[in-house]
Amino acid sequence: xxxxxxxxxxxxxxxxxxxxxxxxxEIRDHLFFPSEVVIPANTKVKLxxxxxxxxxxxxxxxELNREKVINGNSKTAIFIGPxxxxxxPFFGEFYPKTALGKVVVE
Amino acid sequence: MLLNxxxxxxxxxxxxALLISMLLVISYQQLxxxxxxxxxxxxxxxxxxxxxxxxxxxSEWFDYVGQEVVNAMLQILIVMLxxxxxxxxFKSRRLITQGDPLKRNHFTDIFTFSATGAVALxxxxxxxxxxxxxxxxxxxxxxxQPVMIGSSIGFGIGVSIGIxxxxxxxxxxxxxxxxxxxxxxALFAGNMLSQAVLQLTxxxxxxxxxxxWDSSGWLPENSIAxxxxxxxxxxxxxxxxxxxxxxxxxxxxxxGSAITANRIxxxx
Numbered sequence: 001x002x003x004x005x006x007x008x009x010x011x012x013x014x015x016x017x018x019x020x021x022x023x024x025x026e027i028r029d030h031l032f033f034p035s036e037v038v039i040p041a042n043t044k045v046k047l048x049x050x051x052x053x054x055x056x057x058x059x060x061x062x063e064l065n066r067e068k069v070i071n072g073n074s075k076t077a078i079f080i081g082p083x084x085x086x087x088x089p090f091f092g093e094f095y096p097k098t099a100l101g102k103v104v105v106e
Numbered sequence: 107m108l109l110n111x112x113x114x115x116x117x118x119x120x121x122x123a124l125l126i127s128m129l130l131v132i133s134y135q136q137l138x139x140x141x142x143x144x145x146x147x148x149x150x151x152x153x154x155x156x157x158x159x160x161x162x163x164x165s166e167w168f169d170y171v172g173q174e175v176v177n178a179m180l181q182i183l184i185v186m187l188x189x190x191x192x193x194x195x196f197k198s199r200r201l202i203t204q205g206d207p208l209k210r211n212h213f214t215d216i217f218t219f220s221a222t223g224a225v226a227l228x229x230x231x232x233x234x235x236x237x238x239x240x241x242x243x244x245x246x247x248x249x250x251q252p253v254m255i256g257s258s259i260g261f262g263i264g265v266s267i268g269i270x271x272x273x274x275x276x277x278x279x280x281x282x283x284x285x286x287x288x289x290x291x292a293l294f295a296g297n298m299l300s301q302a303v304l305q306l307t308x309x310x311x312x313x314x315x316x317x318x319w320d321s322s323g324w325l326p327e328n329s330i331a332x333x334x335x336x337x338x339x340x341x342x343x344x345x346x347x348x349x350x351x352x353x354x355x356x357x358x359x360x361x362g363s364a365i366t367a368n369r370i371x372x373x374x
Contacts (some may be wrong), residue, residue, distance in 0.1 A: 020310070044314060048170070055242030056161075058235065062327045065317075065344055066308055068173060069235050071162040072242070077170035079310040094239055096110055 020046045020079070027051040027070070030095035038104045042082040050075040057099060061090035064103065081105070107249040111239075111256025112263070118236050119264025120337040122150075122228045125294055127272040128287045129191065129221040135276070135283055136199060137214045146222040150229025158234035158241075171309035178309075180231045181302040185356055187224040188295045191217050192288060192360045196367035199284075267334075288364060290338070296356035297340025300349040307346065317344035 023045055026033045030053060039045045051057050051070040058069045059078060070076045080088075083105045092099025126143065133139045157164070157176075164172045198213035236257070243253045275287050306312040322343035326332050335341035340353060 044310070046310070055245055056238040058239075062322070062343070065304065065342070068308070069161065069165075069238055071165065071238065074162045074165065075170065076165050076173070079171075079308055079314070082314060082316075093110075093114060094242060 020044050022046045022048055025049045025101070027053055027057050027092065027099065029053065030057070030092060030098045032090075032092070032099055032101035035101040036104060037101070038106060039081065039083070041085045041105050044079060044081045047078045047080060048075060049078065056094065058093035059090060060093040061088060061103075063088040064090060066090070067093075108252040108256040108259075111253045112260040114239060115236055115257040115260030116264050117260075117333060117337075118232045119261050120267060120333070122225070122232055123264045123268025124271055124290075124337055125228050126225055127268045127275065128291050128294065129225065131272055131275040132191075132195060132284070132287050132291075133218065133221060136195060137217060139214060139218050142218040142222045143225070146225030147229065149222070149226040151233065153226060153230040154233025155237060157230055158237040161234055161238065168309070171311070174305040174309035175311070177231055178302040178305040180227050181298045181305070184224050184227050184231075185295045185298045185302075185359065187220040187227070188291055188298075189359045189363045190220040191224065192291065193363040193367045194220065195288075196364045200368060288360070292357045292360035293339045295360045296353035297336075299352040299356035300340055300342070300345065303346075303348050303352040307348070312348060315346040315348050318347050318350055320344050 021039070021043065023037050023039060025037065025047055027049065037047070047059075049059060049070055051072055051074055054072040056069055056071050058067065060067050064080050064083075066078055066080060068076060068078055080103065083103075085105050088103040088105065090101050090103065126146075130140060130143060133142065161173065164176055166172060168175055194213045194216040198210050198217060201210040201213065240253065240257060243250050275283075275290075278286055303312060307314050320343060325335075325341070325343065327336060327341070327343045332341060332343070342349065345353075
């Protein structure tokens with residue numbers, strides 16, 4: 001029971017109380033704006049992604065271990081981090097040649 | 107665009123194709139039933155289309171993380187159905203020796219019902235991405251032809267790998283015919299539960315844990331081998347400790363249900 005309780009406590013989400021920094025990203029003409037996002041190290045961040053194109057896009061990053069479909073003309077949230085300093089590329093899986101970006105953790 | 111479509115649709119098709127192969131080979135060899143598959147496929151496609159049509163609404167739920175929550179719930183349901191499949195399969199097999207056809211039929215029905223549900227939900231989870239992708243090109247008509255050709259090729263490769271996997275499992279020697287598919291089914295359940303944890307982490311419903319290891323240097327997730335292993339055994343280059351725990355729970359549940367069903371049935 002103690003193991004289950006400690007596991008539950010460690011999985012419990014502290015950001016329910018602490019404010020999580022929000023970074024806004026837009027998708028326009030199958031491009032990310034901004035294409036480079038700088039966030040602090042060891043901090044959880046909420047990416048609010050607005051897809052202004054009429055068609056859907058999929059935010060994907062192997063380095064961030066994140067993947068999410070975003071409908072056309074809609075917005076969504078993706079939580080990332082806490083991350084170690086470095087660069088974490090992401091791309092739009094539906095338009096991977098143009099929709100490219102990276103998260104820079106400092 | 108053509109190559110991208112091949113890869114995208116292949117990724118989405120592979121997981122469901124492998125699950126279908128495992129369940130089909132078990133039901134075909136052990137229970138002589140295959141009629142559940144068309145029902146599972148049809149229900150899966152209908153649910154998938156509906157989920158795709160509602161994706162924008164679902165995404166706004168729970169402060170814009172509804173998609174992750176629904177996907178995680180679907181994955182947990184798939185695991186539960188696989189556990190029931192494993193349990194019913196071993197109960198049914200045990201009853202062959204005890205000569206009780208009515209009881210055996212009952213457990214065979216439970217297996218086929220659960221297998222139908224698992225396949226339908228697996229398609230429901232993966233399908234919307236493909237439908238939304240194709241719908242985007244239908245709207246613009248730009249790149250439509252290469253996207254459709256690429257998607258068809260990707261779908262064809264995914265189905266072909268599933269068929270190859272089915273016949274590989276079918277051609278196993280007698281002693282391994284049941285153990286190997288159930289083993290892969292257990293790994294699949296582990297993968298599903300691990301992915302559910304990842305979805306809930308992305309939604310911030312579970313706090314983020316650092317990656318336990320990083321094997322992206324020698325086997326990147328986006329490589330062909332990485333993608334195949336991801337679909338088959340849930341390979342992740344940077345899994346968190348919570349994902350590993352979830353994976354172990356998924357595997358244990360399937361193996362445990364098989365062992366329990368075997369033991370209890372012995373005593374009936």
